[in-house]
Amino acid sequence: MIYGKISLKNWSVACVEGEEPESFFEGCGLRLFFYGTLYNRDKLRESPDDSNAKLAASAYLADPAHGFARLDGSFTIVYYSKNECGVVRDHHGTHYPVYCNKTGDFSTSWQFLAERSEEPVSYDAFALSSFLRRGILQKGRSVMCDIFTLDGGQQFHVSAEGWHKEIRSGLSGRFSKDLHGLERSRVFEYDSKVRTGKHPDVESCSRRYGELHVRAIQRRIGDSRRVGILLSGGYDSGANLAALRSIYDGGIDSYSVGFKGDAWSELPVARLMSETFGTRHHEYEIDGSEINFLPDIVRFLKEPFVEGGLMVNYCAMRMIGSDKPDVILGGDGSDQYFGTSGREVALHYLAARMGLRPLLHGLHALLSCKTFDTGGKLSRLNFQVDKVLHILEGERFGFSSSELRGFLQDEEYGKNPFKPLRADIRSFEHLYIQHALASDLEIVINRIILYKASRMAQMFGNNLVFPFMDLDLYEYLQQLPVSMKCKGDSVWDIACGRCESKYLLKHCYKPLLPEAVTARKKQGGFAPMPLFFRDRVQRDRLKDFILSSDIYVEYLNRKGVEKFLTDYDREASGQGGWFWARQNKALQYFNLLTLVTWWEEFMGGRKVSF
Template sequence: MCGITGFIGNNRHFTVEVLDQMVGQLNHRGPDDKGVELYKIKDHLVIGFAQARLSIIDLTSNGHQPMAFEQLNCVFNGEIYNHEEIKAELENLGHVFKTKSDTEVILHSFLEWGTKCVHRFIGMFAIVIHDYSTGNVYFMRDRAGVKPLFIYQKDNVLLFASEIKAFHKFPDFDKTLSESAVTAFFDFGYVPTPYCIFKYVRKIEAGSLEILNTETLTFTVEQYWKINTFYDKPKLDLSYQEAKNHTHELLVSACNYRMVADVPVGVFLSGGYDSTSVAAILQSNRDQKLKTFTIGFQEGNNEAPFAKEIAKHIGTDHHELYCTTREAQEIIPELPFFYDEPFADSSAIPTMLVSAFAKKQVTVALSADGGDEIFAGYTIYRKHDKTMKSVALIPNFIKPLLRTSFSMASTLVPASKSKLKHQLKGFGSAVHQNNLQFANQLYKNQLSLPVHIRNSFLKKQASSLKTAFDDQFNDEMAVAEMQMMIDFNTYLQNDILVKVDRATMSVSLEGREPLLDHRLIEFAAQLPLHYKFDNERSKKILKDIAHQYVPETLMDRPKTGFSIPIARWLRKDLTFLLDEFLSDKALAQSGLFNVPFVSECIKDYRKNKFHHTTFIWKLLMFQMWYAKWMS
């Protein structure tokens, strides 16, 4: 795990000194070692690679990057968990290794198999390789998008980095904002891949391989993996027991792979099914007690007592920390630095706190993100599946009448009741739409700002960005599967994984995601939907596996998750932040906002007359980010 950065092209600022400053911005991602290399390929072409290293595998200087082998140079962020098996295969083909580093395995793999080597990797990674023989530079990102990789490109300058903050140290970095990305942030709470808040920056997409022609600075893009491919395949002809057994085998393999390290490893344990499954599987396979970590709050949702009971049952070395409101609030000023693009998921606060707590004892922590998107954990999947099955039973001649009734009812609901208004419109839409149309409507209803806010808070309405829903889906696919696929490609990758990566890396802790092992994802996508949920339970198959380790009596309770009382804080403890960052003067600085409208919303919010806390929090996060990076 580390931070990587570099530049390619021709510019007077392509110097060792500038590259050193760029990688210095990533010290929190890798405090153990730093490498900076400049390669002058031709008079008009300079390539610079740099890495800030967090030593996890092969702690010696043998793992130093950038690493070279024959005609290849490489910088790499992440882990290749199956590097030992690949290494053995390559040794049988005549390759000779000098280190225990997985970076060396990447280089030999690329030399042997070219870009097809990426299909052999089990892991999380952002890889950049320069090949002198072709002159090309190759960018590879892991299938689920666990590890970030940003590209800045303008004129004859191309920069890359694990985090955008490295670009700010390049003197000619153009910080022009993307107005469409600003709008998208206020819709989603994040800027969706491949876009970025900056006009000339983009994110390399998950499961992508991009080949840069260094003569023309143009890319050829190959999507080497996409979850849609596996949902489109015929469902596997397996009994439920066979499916459960194989899912269990894949889970065990995924968890064990993510224990590969030369440093202490622990697990974040919330007490929910996902993290319990990971911790229980790992503890059952080893004599030494596994370290588990939980954070608790005296206010808001608190899963710490449940996690403690689970840990006691499975026998881990459990550690819990109860945080005060003040400790949680002290994290907020740090958010704009570590989340160096506007980011509005408030659960970043407890995630940063639990990461700092775990870092005192371990260097690697396993998280259990992705279970809901892969195994249908959100209750909304069941709800909408049931809706469409009910609609299918309605005679066609009645559907127009129902549609009219729901539409009329929605017009009677005031704009302030936007959720109910959207629900009525959604039900009205469902009776005359196919699965794809209905899923599209649901997606827009859930993730967009209320119309009366969206149409008024910005001076200029920017065009919408293309999102994951604009991809082509199979019209025959179940609505729930469409939603799972969309959530995997949007919310999981752009919100959850960003949150965990930046939070763990803020304290030089490597986060690993066993439930995002691509073998598990591919298998789960091809399972019949009723293996994932029925009328009674979400995440059915994963829960049945968990119950092999932990009794139902310890597990069956309402899902809560990380939650903090943002609404109360904004109206009481954090009013000083509203005063500083949401004043008329502060709002006017960017030139983006309709200040009178936004100011009125804030005044009404303080008086408890305006109830869109999510919008106010997004405003605050944007303004704090703007003050940090745009001043």
């Protein structure tokens, strides 16, 4: 843990308490504390002996407005100067979480700030209801009122110029000034331009992409003698392994996680990849009993968080144990850098251009009624309509606003605070880029997949890195037209599903990977969440725990929770049904269980075990 104060008062002797920094720089009217690591030292260093703090300081001094944006790594930076001071998070927030209060106190632990507050600090009911709705807390808010969070690529800072300095967002205008003298602003600006003109040569783009990917891996493994890799059996982990083998002939440990009884298991393909590239392979199969580790996860994260792959990341990191590789490569984020949901983006674009969005909104409102929530054909239709209409809002698994009304003692807390962006329908390409930034990058990468992956790695002391998140790789992809990311002959074809996602990556690595990987349709990768609640005895135990909590004294409505648990028991005894209907109900159960666990641990002060 680190902690300190963001203040220009006594800046020349200001210190950061707690953990010792990886390196420290003082000079040229600047004090800078660096925690973490830099990957692009080869681009930044003036001499081999330059510390990471020196490189960060040089970038800032050369360009105070944009210098930190040149840094690629996993880090937290605290800096003080006569005119400005602040706390900076890396591009995707893979280092420590950062919290700050209105008086400028910051810490990597919200508990630290709450315990030292001069006034009583209460839980943020709106943030918790946001978690029940989506599995993540409301953007910018922690579990406690008046304690704010910092997203990846942002900074809390204060300047001598105060609020006269306008910081603009690449997506949504100016940042809110909710910290009474402190500013929360973006360090890394995202390029939202649509590339037009002639399409570049695929072969040359493919070669360049491969070169940058290999360099990203080389930067992250350095002179490691032993390298690990997370292996799913898909293109992303396969590309990481193929690229790694092209520059590294040492021992590689590969790790794969599957699910017992899963007909779509990718474990056989992962084994084939291991055999092809010569790794020492390790596997683990989840059987559902792993739900008993949830209290340990909540205790470590100190805030409620749920995503379908959370237990996969937990089990992979736990499987590694004490015999750790120097560095472990993860394939996270590749889908989102290229852009996901091309079909839904195309459908939204076509619906908007044809004036059909009001009709879809009406259909969605009708089908969202409890009467039609049966998992049948109408539920499937509504699921797809919801994705198309809310294409810029990221993942939407959890309780709906109408469902939350029966869950909360105060219905006011259940209102959706999310203000949707206006869809940019100048062209399919404009909407695709907007979705890639607003949903894929800012929500899915920064707040979900890299958060869970990096935090689970930290929980077990593993050095997990993400080559596809390399800053040079990102900047190169932004220079390419959408057709290099989502390939289709027309917008209509893409809307019909006749398109190829991650086109450039697949073009680059298809010749290097086994046909079993390149020829198969993507069907795995989804964690079957009902598995964790399949056992009746286990459900009874969890139900007793949920209903015995004191969360009903002031926040949740006991009758609403009892009804949900009773309905789940009845539906769980049935067989079959639509996958996504069962998946969402199980995720709702996971959200509820996680929230109650968090409440007991941090509001009730009771150590939880199932």
